[in-house]
Amino acid sequence: MRYLIPIFLAFILVGTVSAAxxxxxxxxxxxxxxxxxxxxxxxxxxxxxxxxxxxxxxxxLRKGGNIAFLDKTTYTAQxxxxxxxxxxxxxxxxxYDGGIQxxxxxxxxxxxxxxxxxxxxxxxxxxxxxxxxxxxxxxSTLTWIIVGLILILIIILVLVLLIIRNRR
Numbered sequence: 001m002r003y004l005i006p007i008f009l010a011f012i013l014v015g016t017v018s019a020a021x022x023x024x025x026x027x028x029x030x031x032x033x034x035x036x037x038x039x040x041x042x043x044x045x046x047x048x049x050x051x052x053x054x055x056x057x058x059x060x061l062r063k064g065g066n067i068a069f070l071d072k073t074t075y076t077a078q079x080x081x082x083x084x085x086x087x088x089x090x091x092x093x094x095x096y097d098g099g100i101q102x103x104x105x106x107x108x109x110x111x112x113x114x115x116x117x118x119x120x121x122x123x124x125x126x127x128x129x130x131x132x133x134x135x136x137x138x139x140s141t142l143t144w145i146i147v148g149l150i151l152i153l154i155i156i157l158v159l160v161l162l163i164i165r166n167r168r
Contacts (some may be wrong), residue, residue, distance in 0.1 A: 020049075026042065030128075031130065045086075052079050055077050057075055062104040062106050063102045064103035089100070099130070104127075107120050
């Protein structure tokens, strides 16, 4: 009998499991690289693949609020969906100190009116780093600049040789 109660509670709790979550194109080992004066919109993906009811979350930007912002803070994912996009805009000012900035976004599920009942909500934290540095000149552009300078030097050299030859 004493084993029946925990088994019964486990079966009841299995029905209340939520499988909603948020995925990000960036994470600890795959940071976002940006340059000064640059703005990007990072699309976070809110999913609700398991369950038969919609899941609503409220977002709170815990770290990185000096360069990142959300258009709105509440999103709802319908059941059996994986395509609710949460746009997170990241903007690096020209005079920014640079370095590495951590972006940490906290998501908590929001319950409807519970009329005084105790409700357990779930939550997630999405975190990634933004590396801020000067943008490198693409190698192809740098190659063309070098080739152009060499051609200009060759033309100047040929002109100098022609002038010296004509003076003799």
